[in-house]
Amino acid sequence: MYVIKGRVIDGNGGAPIEKGAVVVEGDRILEVCEEKALQVPPDAQILEVADGTVMPGLIDLHTHIGGVGKLFTMSPHEATARALPKLKEILYSGFTTIRECGGIGVHIRSCQEEGVFESPRINSAGMGVFQTGGHGDALNGMIMPTGIPKNLLTTWGLCADGEAEVRQQCRYTLSQGADFIKIATSSGVNSRCKTVNKVEFSDSEVKAAVEEAEHFGTYVSSHAVSNGGIKLAARNGVRTIEHATFLDEEAVELIEKAGAYIIPTFALAKVQYDMRDRLDPLVGKKIAVAYEAHCRTFELAFKANLKIGVGTDFFPGPDNALEMEFLAGLGMDPMAVIQAATKTGAEVLMRNDIGTLDKGKLADIILVSGNPLKNMGLLRRTENVKVVMQGGKIVKQL
Template identity: 40%
Template sequence: MTGHKNRLSASALIVRTLIGAGMAVMLIGVFYPLFWMVLSGFKDNTGLLTNPFGLPDKWRFSNYVSIWNNGIRRYFFNSLVITVLSSALVAVVSSFAAFALSRYRFRSRRFWFMYLLCGLMLAPQVSLISNYKILQGLHLYNSYAGLVFVYTAFRVPYTMFLMWSYFMTLPKDIEEAACIDGCSSFQNFAHILLPMSKPIMATGTILTVRYVWNDFLFSMVYTESAALRTIPYGLNALKSETGTEWAKLMAGMVISAIPIIVLFTFTQKYFVRGLAVGAVKGYPAAGRTHLNEEEEKRMYVLKGRVIDGNGGEPLEKGIVEVTDNKITAVCNEWEYTVPESAEVIEVENGTIMPGFIDQHVHMGVGDNYYKIFERHAYHAVCQCIRDMKQILNAGFTSIREVGGLSNYLKAPWEEGLIDGPRICSSGKAIAQSGGHWDYIKDYPIEFTLHPDRNVNSEICDGVDNVRRTVRMHFREHCDFIKIMGGPGISCQGNKIFTREFSDSELRAFVEEAENQGSYVAIHAHAAIAINAALRCGVRSIEHATLMDDESIELMLKNNAWIVPTLATSYLSWQHIDEREPWVKEKMSAIEGPKEENLRKAYKAGVTIACGCDFGGGTITVHGNNGLELPLMAETIGMTPMETIVAATKTGSRLMMRENELGTLETGKLADIIIAQGNPLEDIWLVSKADNIKVVMQDGKIKKNMMKGICCV
């Protein structure tokens, strides 16, 4: 054991000795020429030629004084002016260009980036004649400005690339926080990005200074007056003026080297750090010494056909970049450079779209209202959790529930206790005594009022009760108010062509909701119910089956919208014998004029939203929510793109979250789906959950039917 340890120590000592010897040789190779040049400047011509490597027999300081007074002073000043101006201009232009190319997403960004990089491929000798002609044409030949112009043009591409690489490593969190506090883009650049970029600024400046200070070619070609010559060309000219006094020329070379040596000595710390950034993966940028896994943000890049939800033409070869839970870029593929840290999702035969929003949902209700009274509220909660999973699986990342218990599921969803769509809820729907969702009229009203059985509606009569009920809803953190303004298909009793709630009650609902910065949605089939609601300020008309011309006029005037709920009728007709006996009679009464009325409203320009009105039973099963889109296209005459907008952008408006959801735009939450094929060619594709291959919600992949993608 001991002998082996000694042998290891001896080996290590040999290795260290060899490394030290190698470094010593390198240092001698670097510093001896400089040392020899300094010594040679103190000799005379004879001493330099006869004893080139020895010490001077006499230290002749007069060589430095003589060469300075005989011309170096003028050349030194010229070089100083040109170098300072060129370096400053290169730093300014390069930093602005790097900032724009690293922080902004614009259509021609990649073109300009490649255009500037092409400058790295251009050798100075190739452009001598063309530059000469340009300078003559601009009357800049034989001037400081001409030389500064040429040096700037040749140094900007390299310096810009250095700074761009560095800017890409800097975290954007501080800039985003500054923007929230009111900083402009320029303030972000000047007060945040530049102070964090001292290392790369020093690197770019030193390399530019060295290039300009030591250049001989441009000074020779683009100046002809001795008064404008720089040190390299000036030293060559002094060679004939001093005969062959090599010692004095050595002194001149020492003087010309001093500024570069001084500059590097005081900035070498930043220079080394700047060179290291980007060359070593994980190098701590901007003073960050450690970045643990919790601090790293996951990045996805989705590549393929992109429909952004705004209604414009799709990007056939598009990019959607997601960082953490936000969309950070949407652009053409050719405009984008994929970061090394990104996980790329290639979509070959599919379409990237915003997550859908179902704007008329009930969960845990079912299709048979008799069964509501046969189960406890806890049973309904379990049904809701099942329904939420099915809805998310169908590509609907958000819902607007218009009557149910999901208001109490928002907090568990936000805490990550349950999976499903994000929820905008009205809480319990509000009905009048004997109205829609006072379910079975043959039962005592106490059945409807029972809080452990009926979790979907509550009874409210009179203006005072209306005000208190609405206030209690908002006290429970409801997002909007849903009221039953007329009879429904599924409830026993009441003729479909009548209305419920008085005008004074309707106005009270609207006033209290607007006091909370929200709105009222109303269940209404008949024109008498629709028009009364619109005149009282109701914004959201659910179903609107029997609307008339006055209804359409009021909708346009009040900027109201329709949620037609076609899918529930479609499935109910397919299973009509399984429904309650009164359902078929009511549906037969409304089906005739329904399509005509909806087409008339659509052509008039009324906003139409997308909601399926499923209850989560055995007929209107959640998971088929996408059926509403093709039915809107076939029944109303909407284009496939219009149905997608209705299910995305319009939905975010109804949820009052249009700044966060509904479209694929920078800064919005990353709720994204990938559908098989092209829904603009066949909108029925989105009606089947199996065709929704990927569901991303809040930046996390919740469903994955594509190979090579990890669910989070």
């Protein structure tokens, strides 16, 4: 039995318990209470640090385990070998679960579950489904090597045009173990398209993907940067809208009506924006337009109380909490940011056994030094994450 003491932020959005404790037995949370109400059995191991905060393990809803850019076209074997140390880093930085919006995760998920390597829990779309010439078509990638035959087995995506092909590729990727379907309803920053304002796929194609996903008991996630692409996704039943860059009031209303989630992924955009002068000139130009618009329009989302999740669009690594710091910096309430990275993350994953510190849930818990409600940026330094517990097992203890 473990007793983790500190300021308890349970992920449900209420005020923290300033002097609290979380009791863990086996793989589950047994109790969350005030420290003074606690009766500690003599054999319990106490975990405590100065000015410590106990929180649910963090959830990054938008990663690419197979890497970014050219890495998308390497073999799944090489991508896996490169990913393993990164998965350990992100786990040690406090992320106990990640969702992968396209990539190799479906193939290595079971090894994570068996404890073959140290990693967050993995939820993965496998290969995404994209239109020919669209954002995920390897032939269209600004940063991909050219000359790759259509539908070559990359770690990244499949092409489909028309309702029938969309259904076929969705069925294929789901049969390969995808936890959900990833599509793109707009162009993006890192593909060859000259604009970030293009719409991709049609209403009937998106509807077909949503129907196929629902038949498998799951949902569709769409890369949607352009305003038209966001609206296309929202009006056709897409459940998670990735990036949601060019928002306006009409788009916010549609998303709200659909009950969809947005995953803004500022982290990668910020990194690319800061190095825009060193990027391919077209990518640099597009990132400037997209990033500046996104920072301007995001307020519409949190003021309307849209359901917002935390996702970085990063390869997993030690700095994925950058997204949380960034959201707080844009004016989102710090407690809402923590909820986005915990409870909302679990909701998106359709898991009710993780995401909050409540009796009976799986013990995915972190103990950090300092108070993230006052300084979200402290989560970006892995040395501040003193304990990481995953399913009741301590995987990191400083």
